[in-house]
Amino acid sequence: MSQNPPYAVYSQIIGEQAACHSLLNCLIKEFALPLSLVHYGWPPEPHGLPLQLSHRARSVKAIPMRVNMPNGTRFLVLVDRKDNLGSQYYLSGVFGKRQAAPWRKLELTSFAEYLLDSCSDITGHRNEELLDQILSSSNLKQKIIEHLGKEVRRSLKGYLDSEQSLWFGHPTHPAPKARLWPEHLQQKDFSPEFGRSMRLHQFEVPHEGLWIKGNGLSRQQILNGFADQSNAHSDMAIISMHPVQGELFRSDSRVQHFIENGTIRDLGQTGFEAWPTASLRTLFVNNHDFFIQGIAQCPHH
Secondary structure (H helix, E strand, O other): OOOHHHHOOHHHHHHHHHHHHHHHHHHHOOOOOOOOOEEEOOOOOOOOOOOOHHHHHHHHHHHHEEEEEEOEEEEEOOOOOOEOOOOOOOOOOOOOOOOOOOOEEOOOHHHHHHHHHHHHHOOOOOOOOHHHHHHHHHHHHHHHHHHHHOOOOOOOOHHHHHHHHOOOOOOOOOOOOOOOOOOOOOHHHHHHHHHOEEEEEEEEEEOOOOOOOOOOOOOOHHHHHHHHOOOOOOEEEEEOOOHHHHHHHOOOHHHHHHHHHOOOEEEEEEEEEEEEEOOOOOEOOOOOOOOOOOOOOOOOO
């Protein structure tokens, strides 16, 4: 008999459901409530809605909540209560329709496409990357849930465990787990939810042009907080980055130019052993005085 818990078996279902709930939260709080687009009760044109949905509503005492978008797209989901702040629980999947078309149950991709088209009509702007981000976020949620079926995680055991146990992300962000990284960098190796540590990617850079500012800390204290400076050459400093950030940094054409002429030395993943926290780029180093969070900007000269 398999000992795997249900969330390992149904990782795809749970991952897509969590992603749909995030999209619903974003839609309701950012558009539907401010624009008075929320309505309660069954729609006057129910064609396409399954009979089981009505049975479900009666069995759990749910309320149909509808969002009528200005472009004619309609969304429907069962909720546990009417809430003026949009903090209700969802008790069914998402159903949708466009203009005269019948209602149908929306899988994540269809729901995201309906939502993005409707919201773009309101804002007059379309984010072409957002659909990929939504699908990436859902995919990572599924991998996290599958991983949890193989490894017991005790999120309240200690600080680091709690930081690495934010499995679903911000509840009102449309793509809280989007990680559009270079394909050869595996998410499981660098994402906090999988409990991995990693060596930071280091670069040796000239002191000249290195902008450093600290609150009550000297320049040297700040540099030591990022990396061991004992092997830095004269007039040079060693800085460290999250490995994904390091890969993006060194792939920039301007940085490649400085690496090729020796102005910057790429030291690879030779830095502190660090654990990514829930905010991804904030890194925990054991027995270290500081968290590390660096955002590199390429020089322009």
